[in-house]
Each structure stands twice: as C-alpha cells, then as structure tokens.
Amino acid sequence: MHLRYSVLLLLGSAAGGLGRQDADQTCPLTGPGLEPAGLMEQSICAVTTNVVPSSSSSSSSPLHPILQEFQDLIESDPRLYMFFDSMFDEDAVEPANSTQYPAGYDYHRMLHDLNYVLHTAPSFNTSMIHSINRGSPFYALLRWAADTPDGHAALLDKSVNAMIGAILNVWGDFLTSPASAHVLDDSPTGWFHPDSLRALEETGNLGQTAYTFSDMYTCDATAPAYGFPSWDAFFTRTFRPGIRPVSSPDDDSIIVNACESRPYALRHDVAAYDRFWIKGLRYSMRHMLAHDALADSFVGGTVYQAFLSSMSYHRWHAPVAGRIVRAYVVNGTYFSHPLFDSPNMYDTMSRGSTQAYLAATATRALIFIEADNPAIGLMVFIGIGMVEVSTCEITVREGQYVAKGDQLGMFHFGGSSHVLAFRPGVNVTGFPEERDKGAPNVPVRGRLAVVNNREIDR
Numbered sequence: 509m510h511l512r513y514s515v516l517l518l519l520g521s522a523a524g525g526l527g528r529q530d531a532d533q534t535c536p537l538t539g540p541g542l543e544p545a546g547l548m549e550q551s552i553c554a555v556t557t558n559v560v561p562s563s564s565s566s567s568s569s570p571l572h573p574i575l576q577e578f579q580d581l582i583e584s585d586p587r588l589y590m591f592f593d594s595m596f597d598e599d600a601v602e603p604a605n606s607t608q609y610p611a612g613y614d615y616h617r618m619l620h621d622l623n624y625v626l627h628t629a630p631s632f633n634t635s636m637i638h639s640i641n642r643g644s645p646f647y648a649l650l651r652w653a654a655d656t657p658d659g660h661a662a663l664l665d666k667s668v669n670a671m672i673g674a675i676l677n678v679w680g681d682f683l684t685s686p687a688s689a690h691v692l693d694d695s696p697t698g699w700f701h702p703d704s705l706r707a708l709e710e711t712g713n714l715g716q717t718a719y720t721f722s723d724m725y726t727c728d729a730t731a732p733a734y735g736f737p738s739w740d741a742f743f744t745r746t747f748r749p750g751i752r753p754v755s756s757p758d759d760d761s762i763i764v765n766a767c768e769s770r771p772y773a774l775r776h777d778v779a780a781y782d783r784f785w786i787k788g789l790r791y792s793m794r795h796m797l798a799h800d801a802l803a804d805s806f807v808g809g810t811v812y813q814a815f816l817s818s819m820s821y822h823r824w825h826a827p828v829a830g831r832i833v834r835a836y837v838v839n840g841t842y843f844s845h846p847l848f849d850s851p852n853m854y855d856t857m858s859r860g861s862t863q864a865y866l867a868a869t870a871t872r873a874l875i876f877i878e879a880d881n882p883a884i885g886l887m888v889f890i891g892i893g894m895v896e897v898s899t900c901e902i903t904v905r906e907g908q909y910v911a912k913g914d915q916l917g918m919f920h921f922g923g924s925s926h927v928l929a930f931r932p933g934v935n936v937t938g939f940p941e942e943r944d945k946g947a948p949n950v951p952v953r954g955r956l957a958v959v960n961n962r963e964i965d966r
C-alpha cells in the first residue's frame with residue numbers, strides 16, 4: 509500500500525501563532541515511549557524550535573535510508589541543490605513572511621525533522637479543533653518553503669515528487685502498523701479523549717442526530733484503541749449499517765453524495781484547457797482527467813467539487829448505479845500548490861482556487877462509471893489526494909457493476925477533496941450550495957442532485 513497523506517480541512521484560527529519561537533524552547537516530543545503532544549504542536553516545534561535539536565537522539569540518529577536517498581538526490585543535482593537551499597532562505601519567502609523557519613533552517617534539518625515525523629502518528633490536540641492542519645506534519649514542514657519560487661519549482665520536479673511519494677509510503681507503513689495506534693487513547697491529545705470524541709461526534713452527527721462515536725462507527729469501545737489496530741484503520745473507519753442510508757435507492761434520477769463532504773464549487777461549461785494555476789477557480793477538464801481517451805466527452809460539461817474533513821469519514825461511494833468503465837490512480841503531485849496562495853494557507857486551502865489547481869495536478873483516482881440512467885450516461889468520480897496523504901485506494905475493478913451507494917474506494921490517512929463530472933447536455937441540478945466553514949457536511953450517500961432530462965444524444 510502506498511500512502512500519501514491527505515488533507516486537513518477544517519479551517520481555523522489556531523494558525524495565527526506560527527511564528528518563530530525561541531530556538532532553545534523545548535518541544536514535547538511524541539512517539540512510542542514519549543509523552544504525546546498535539547500534532548500541530550509537534551509540527552510547529554519541528555519547524556520552529558529545532559525540535560529535533562541537534563543534541564537530541566532523534567537528530568543524531570541516522571537518517572532512515574529513504575531520507576538518505578532524498579539527501580543524495582538533492583545534493584547530486586545542482587538544480588535541486590539550488591532549489592532546496594533557496595526555499596528555506598528567509599529572504600526568499602514571499603509574500604514577506606520571514607518568520608516561519610528558525611534562523612539557519614536548511615534541508616539538513618528538514619531531513620532530520622522528517623526522520624522524526626516518520627515514526628509519529630497524528631494526535632488530536634484539543635486546542636486544535638478548528639485547525640486545518642491537524643494531522644499534517646509533512647505539510648507543516650514544507651508549506652512555507654512551498655510558497656517560494658524555488659520551493660514551487662522543487663515540489664513540481666518529478667524526481668523530487670517521486671521521492672516524496674516514496675517517503676510517504678514509508679510513513680504509510682508506520683501508519684498501518686500497531687505502533688501508530690499510540691495516539692488512539694484518552695490522553696489529552698488522544699483521539700478518544702472526551703473532547704476529541706465530542707468533536708468527532710459533532711462532525712458525524714451533521715447537526716441532526718445525537719449518536720456517540722461507537723453508535724456511528726464500527727468499533728469496540730471497550731477494547732484498547734476502540735479495537736482499531738492502527739491509525740490507518742481508525743482513519744478509514746466505516747459507518748455502522750443504517751447510519752448513512754442511500755437516498756432513493758430505486759430512483760435513478762437521484763444522484764447521491766460520493767463522499768461525506770462540504771460543497772466547494774459547481775461549474776458548468778468547463779473548458780478543455782484552462783489556466784488552473786491562477787486565481788478564479790478554473791477547471792481544466794483534459795488535465796483533470798489526465799488526458800484519458802474518455803476526457804473529450806466531458807469538455808463543456810459540469811463539475812461539482814466538495815472537500816472532506818480530517819475528522820470525518822474517508823471512503824468513497826458510487827453516486828449512481830452503473831458499470832465501472834475505467835478506474836486508476838493518476839500519479840500527480842503531493843505538496844504543490846499554486847503560487848497565488850498566500851503562505852497562510854489556512855484560509856486558502858479550502859477556499860480560494862486551490863482546489864481547482866489540485867484537481868488538475870495532485871495525485872488522484874479517476875473512476876469512470878456508465879450510469880444505468882441514460883440521462884446521465886458516462887460520468888466520472890475523482891478522488892483527489894491533497895498534501896501528504898493518502899493512498900487513493902480504488903476498491904472496484906473495471907467492468908464491475910455497482911449499485912448506487914456501493915463503496916468505490918477510500919483515502920488513507922488523509923482526505924481531501926473530490927469531483928463529480930458530467931458530460932455537456934446532462935441536465936443535473938439541485939446541488940447543495942457552497943457552505944460556510946462551520947456548516948455540517950453533506951452526508952455520504954444522501955441526496956446530492958437530480959438529473960432532469962430523459963436522455964441525451966451521445
């Protein structure tokens with residue numbers, strides 16, 4: 509399994525304090541045998557206080573082989589060496605925000621911080637309930653550098669991106685191992701602390717029900733870690749039967765929601781090619797569909813995008829009944845985001861135009877479905893991995909028939925965003941409106957939209 513972490517999408521205020529801290533401030537480290545600290549705190553520590561101080565055992569411990577390879581890659585290529593040197597250069601950080609890395613931070617320290625993160629699972633920090641960054645330590649390390657011209661270039665470089673993919677796979681191995689369950693406890697930063705549970709329950713109840721975590725999700729509340737063998741098992745948890753019923757199972761004009769998610773954008777008449785890297789939320793259909801032979805039939809069509817919360821459910825479900833025509837993962841970027849973003853992505857990750865950029869560039873799963881209802885016909889689901897996470901794992905195969913609401917796949921350790929695209933002429937209406945950040949998600953498998961016309965010419 510290869511993981512690329514996903515996204516963390518609750519926006520919030522806790523982001524404000526990411527300035528440089530005193531270099532001698534001690535950061536509580538987490539990990540097996542250590543007191544757990546909040547993930548964000550670790551991340552902040554990691555970039556701001558030499559968390560993995562040169563005197564600490566983490567820092568003096570040898571780099572994991574994959575990170576040694578990363579170092580060799582950076583140093584062997586003069587171009588990459590230049591990028592990785594300049595991306596941490598305070599003076600190069602635009603727009604003027606020179607406080608995000610401690611003085612002297614460089615790629616050597618980045619590698620040592622990554623060495624630390626590779627053995628750490630995201631913990632829940634009760635003060636971070638409204639933070640976008642919960643669970644995203646890699647992103648926290650790279651995000652400021654990613655906004656420099658050199659960082660932007662580095663993260664778009666194919667060899668660097670492939671290396672990051674390989675590093676995330678190593679982290680994925682940790683996150684699927686029993687050691688990663690150390691954050692699944694009721695300590696103040698554990699995911700089953702009463703405050704954490706309350707936040708998870710509030711997210712899952714959608715403002716409509718009053719279930720406990722264990723009423724909603726398949727688990728054993730009496731077992732250690734609620735019976736989850738790893739962080740990944742917790743992250744990809746399933747709803748208990750009946751909690752998320754399929755809307756109108758017998759009416760194929762009703763399209764159901766593919767992911768428990770918050771509406772982000774709806775666009776009609778989407779162009780074959782568009783400038784997805786500039787502000788203005790432009791979808792570039794052929795890029796988004798990775799130039800698949802089927803992409804042409806979607807040019808001029810409709811795109812609906814919605815994003816997932818790290819606190820929520822991360823599996824994907826068939827929005828319509830039909831046959832899987834094609835299903836594969838596109839190897840895209842992991843950390844690249846558009847230069848128009850300010851370094852403070854807390855406000856731009858889920859708003860602004862960033863998600864349209866990710867739809868065209870990020871690692872993603874494409875699942876084309878020929879709907880039973882000819883008024884819909886061929887449609888496509890795209891699961892978009894954002895920042896670190898996730899394997900976009902597809903659990904259906906080409907040729908397979910799916911009923912409306914059946915599982916299609918899932919994000920591992922991350923979430924992210926997803927797109928549904930329809931061909932031009934498919935009259936699909938009734939999508940939920942874009943929501944404020946505090947609004948509950950639209951339930952997975954609940955009613956999403958309706959197709960009006962009977963049949964269209966192909």
Ligand SMILES: *[C@@H]1O[C@H](CO)[C@@H](O)[C@H](O)[C@H]1NC(C)=O
Pocket residue numbers: 544545546548549552633634635636696697
């Ligand atoms: C959670 O994170 C905040 C911000 O980094 C920190 O001030 C607080 O002490 C942390 N709380 C716990 C319980 O670790």
Ligand SMILES: *[C@@H]1O[C@H](CO)[C@@H](O)[C@H](O)[C@H]1NC(C)=O
Pocket residue numbers: 523524525526527603604605606607850851852
């Ligand atoms: C720089 O970072 C600080 C601390 O996060 C923030 O308050 C400030 O708004 C940022 N400045 C710019 C120009 O983004």
Ligand SMILES: *[C@@H]1O[C@H](CO)[C@@H](O)[C@H](O)[C@H]1NC(C)=O
Pocket residue numbers: 510673839
């Ligand atoms: C995508 O990357 C994986 C390794 O992460 C590799 O096994 C696979 O062949 C790649 N797929 C394509 C189409 O390049």
Ligand SMILES: *[C@@H]1O[C@H](CO)[C@@H](O)[C@H](O)[C@H]1NC(C)=O
Pocket residue numbers: 935937960961
């Ligand atoms: C789509 O269907 C709605 C509802 O039947 C109808 O009002 C609208 O005119 C249709 N739009 C097009 C472009 O056919």
